[in-house]
Amino acid sequence: MEGVIDALTRDLLTREAGFDWTVTEFVRVVDTRLPPRVFYKHCPELTNRPVATASGIPVHLQLLGSDPKALAENARQALALGAVSVDLNFGCPAKLVNRHDGGASLLRRPERVYQAVKAVSEALEGQIPVTAKIRLGFSDRRLAVACAQATQAGGAARLVVHGRTRDEGYRPPAHWEWIGRVRQQVSIPVVANGDIWTLEAYWKARTLSGCRDVMLGRSALADPWLAPRIRHWQRTGERLPETTxxxxxxxxxxxxxxxxxxxxxxxxxxxxxxxxxxxxxxxxxxxxxxxxxxxxxxxxxxxxxxxxxxxxxxxxxxxx
Ligand SMILES: Cc1cc2nc3c(=O)[nH]c(=O)nc-3n(C[C@H](O)[C@H](O)[C@H](O)COP(=O)(O)O)c2cc1C
The missing domain is CATH 1.20.225 (Bacteriocin As-48; Chain A)
Incomplete structure (x- = not known):
């Protein structure tokens, strides 16, 4: 999460078993190939082999941009620096980012989502996966399925869906049942995201979306023991006490x-x-x-x- 979860925070949050992977803050791509220092700043774990937190949890590098050529060049750069995967952000609602044609603004044109993912997928030549993150749309949900299908057609190996439109910002609720509708129309794994603050919410999000996996955003910070509690519950059916x-x-x-x-x-x-x-x-x-x-x-x-x-x-x- 941009400005909030850096490498040090990832390290702290993954010390106890809970997370399977983490994602960097987005690297903003405009129209040039960024120098290695930008990648190392966002993902200092690139100097580790494998590219993972100290406790061994993989760190995926996220790019945010709209120009397929520039995204492809920067994906190649990430690959050369040892990235284990490249995630593309089509979910950022920030006005500044959207005004400059990045993040969720692409959700208004699924074709552009497709072109971006395809360019990165081709640049990576199957050496590492490309994954994507979307919201349910920009102003409404009409293109949610089309955008998800565009990521799949472009070559995405996995898709995280934040269950809100861009205009909904971070206002509750997250529409987990809509994530389910999207999931049913693609064959790649879909990960449910949004408003999973508790063990109960985790279960409800899984049930309504039908997704096996979930992504935690703000709640990972709000309660650093939520992921370990979920993991423990998955493994044993036992509820650990709330975080004190x-x-x-x-x-x-x-x-x-x-x-x-x-x-x-x-x-x-x-x-x-x-x-x-x-x-x-x-x-x-x-x-x-x-x-x-x-x-x-x-x-x-x-x-x-x-x-x-x-x-x-x-x-x-x-x-x-
Ligand atoms: C301050 C802030 C920064 C964020 N930065 C990113 C980011 O860099 N990349 C990304 O994919 N999502 C980012 N997000 C979105 C979250 O990953 C997540 O999709 C969203 O907050 C919904 O999930 P939650 O309800 O669990 O927080 C950010 C969210 C916030 C609040």
Missing amino acids: WPMRASVIKEYAHLQRQHLPDRVVVSLVKQWLAQMRQGNEEANQHFQRVKRLTDLDTLLKSLVIDTAHPEAAVSCH
Whole structure:
């Protein structure tokens, strides 16, 4: 997630079993081949073999653009740098991105989605997969199936569908049943995305969409133990306890500690507040902590005031 989930966050979120793969923030492609440093900035894991987080979870590189030729050139660049797959973003709703003909704006013309995926697929020559991410449409859902079919016809090996149109932004609900309609009209695996905040929502999204796999966005940050809870439940049918505040505070503290090794404290303060703001979603305790610290500007004071319990988060989870 752009501006929110970087390599360090991916590392933290994948330390416990839960995720099968992760995706980088999008690399914005306009009309040129970007230099390697841009790819390394978005995906420092490109220096690892395999390209994965420290705990071995693959990291897929995402491109966002509309010009098939430029996308193809940058996909080739990603391949040369060792990427394990290239994901194409057709879901970004940002006005600036859409005004410059990127992200969800292509969903108004399935033919353009097809051309973009096809160009990347041909550039990669089957050496690594191309995958895609779409929303249900731009203003309405009329072209949802056509866009999904365009990704498949272009050569996508897998499709993530965020169950909202661009105009719906991030407003609930995500239309999981619509993801199901799309899934039924393509033969590539479809992954359901949007508003999966809890174990119950996970199950409901799977049931309504008929998808085997789901993608977590904001909820991965709101509750860093949601994916491990889902995984544990899949494997054992047992429900692990809900994530406690000390567990959340502990991950934030670790995050701040790692970020301050290469960023100024004032930037880390903003990043910590940004993560805390995500944690407020559906969690009153996190909200109260956010309210208490939101005006603090000193990193050490902020971290101290998060009231860190001494219990280790993993211990808290695995005790059941
Ligand atoms: C701040 C922010 C940044 C995002 N950046 C990206 C991105 O770079 N690439 C992408 O595919 N989706 C991005 N998304 C969309 C999410 O991956 C996800 O599709 C969306 O938030 C819906 O899922 P959720 O309800 O689980 O959050 C972003 C979302 C947010 C809120």
